[in-house]
Amino acid sequence: MISRTATLLIATVFVLPAHAEDRDEAWVQRRVQQIKDAEPTAWRRTPWTASLLDARQASQKENKPVFVFAHDGNIDTGRC
Amino acid sequence: MRVSSLSDDRVIDLLTKYFIPVWVSREHYQLAAASDAEQAELQRIDRDRVERGLEGGTVCVFILAPDGAVSATMRVQKACKPDNLAPFLQKIVDEQKLTPRAVDDVRATTAAPRPPAQTPTDGGMTLGVWVRYDDPHSNRGTAQDWVEWTADDWAALAPSAGAKVGDARTMPRDAADKLFQQLYPPTGRWNGKESKCAGGGLTGTVASIDGGEVRLKLEGDVELKYPISDPEAHGKVTAHLVGAARYDPVRRVFTSLILASDTAEYDWAWQGKLQRQKVLMAVQMQR
Numbered sequence: 258m259i260s261r262t263a264t265l266l267i268a269t270v271f272v273l274p275a276h277a278e279d280r281d282e283a284w285v286q287r288r289v290q291q292i293k294d295a296e297p298t299a300w301r302r303t304p305w306t307a308s309l310l311d312a313r314q315a316s317q318k319e320n321k322p323v324f325v326f327a328h329d330g331n332i333d334t335g336r337c
Numbered sequence: 338m339r340v341s342s343l344s345d346d347r348v349i350d351l352l353t354k355y356f357i358p359v360w361v362s363r364e365h366y367q368l369a370a371a372s373d374a375e376q377a378e379l380q381r382i383d384r385d386r387v388e389r390g391l392e393g394g395t396v397c398v399f400i401l402a403p404d405g406a407v408s409a410t411m412r413v414q415k416a417c418k419p420d421n422l423a424p425f426l427q428k429i430v431d432e433q434k435l436t437p438r439a440v441d442d443v444r445a446t447t448a449a450p451r452p453p454a455q456t457p458t459d460g461g462m463t464l465g466v467w468v469r470y471d472d473p474h475s476n477r478g479t480a481q482d483w484v485e486w487t488a489d490d491w492a493a494l495a496p497s498a499g500a501k502v503g504d505a506r507t508m509p510r511d512a513a514d515k516l517f518q519q520l521y522p523p524t525g526r527w528n529g530k531e532s533k534c535a536g537g538g539l540t541g542t543v544a545s546i547d548g549g550e551v552r553l554k555l556e557g558d559v560e561l562k563y564p565i566s567d568p569e570a571h572g573k574v575t576a577h578l579v580g581a582a583r584y585d586p587v588r589r590v591f592t593s594l595i596l597a598s599d600t601a602e603y604d605w606a607w608q609g610k611l612q613r614q615k616v617l618m619a620v621q622m623q624r
Contacts, residue, residue: 280579280599281581282552282581282595284579285579285580285581285595285596285597286581286595288597288598288617288619289467289595289596289597289619289620289621292467292469292479292597292617292618292619293467293479293619293621295469295479295617296467296469296478296479296481297339297340297344297478297479299343299344299346299349300338300339300340300343300344300349302349302353303343303349303352303353303358304352304353304358304443304444304446304447305358305359305360305447305448306357306358306359306446306447306448307359307446307448308359308371308375308448309359309361309375309378309379310372310374310375310378311359311446311448312357312358312359312446313378313401313405315357315442315445315446316357316401316403317403317404318442319357319403319438319439319442320403321355321356321357321403321435321438322355322356322357322400322401322402322403322408322429322433322435323356323357323358323359323399323400323401324352324356324357324358324359324398324399324400324426325359325360325361325382325398325399325400325401326338326343326358326359326360326361326397326398326416327360327361327363327379327382327395327396327397327398327399328338328360328361328362328363328395328396328413329362329363329364329366329395329396329527330362330364330366330527330528331362331364331365331366331367331368331527332338332339332343332360332362333360333367333368334366334367334480334481334482335339335477335478335479335480335481335523336366336367336480336481336482336523336527336528336529337338337339337362337366337527
């Protein structure tokens, strides 16, 4: 029969999160990649024009309306 | 907008087929300054919207006719909901009987993602910084910034000639703060200049020396004040960072540096009540 102490020891090994000492380079690399990969990218599928003046020029040439999203900050970096 | 309406398939499809889409940052935050002509055009659009009695503000969707006239607008509070923006665009397509753009025209006007305005100084290198809430339901996405460490900043972290395993160097406070200042989560306020470091530091310890490479283990603690909605209820970021760096002692350059949050939280107040959110942070040297 496994003693209560042994049970606690097994639980500690498998349940408790790793300590900072276990955060090796491979762990940091994985975590950095996971955070970078979580960046939303769907909005980049829209064929955004480089500038307002470029958009106006294309609009006149193609006779199509311009969609302008004006904002503070910078949507490209998520700071908005 | 970018995580909600602008990521919606219906909106993307309509913008791609029938409109010339463009986004405009009024402050050019992290971007090169706009030309005088671009600024003047934006001011003309704002004036035209007001003269036509259309709703709007600084953060707003505008539809411009080919002659430049503002034909429709939608405030961001409405436009950020895909179920508002998609029908708004579809109505314009139907009413104006718009036909799809030619594929070649779309290709010719599509821009590459805009690069950051900063270019490193001589001997300096840039760090990319990513911060997001540790919440899959957050609609704030991931914020990205760039920070330059100058040649002197990097030299302060570099192991000395003859360094041994276990030797440690602590970054000067101003160099560490340059990085830490960007470690705030994406909020309705965006300007990193509003954040203030209140404590913490970054230390590099030699973990191994193998041939032509020195490996450092990095550890840092961040304490940052960053306001959110109420300037009196300052937000506070606290984080423990772990990381690794590789250094070439012959060329005297760092070849890689990564940092990630082991634990990170953002505390702020809403109507007098403490709000605590877990945050994820990543830093990577750009090459």
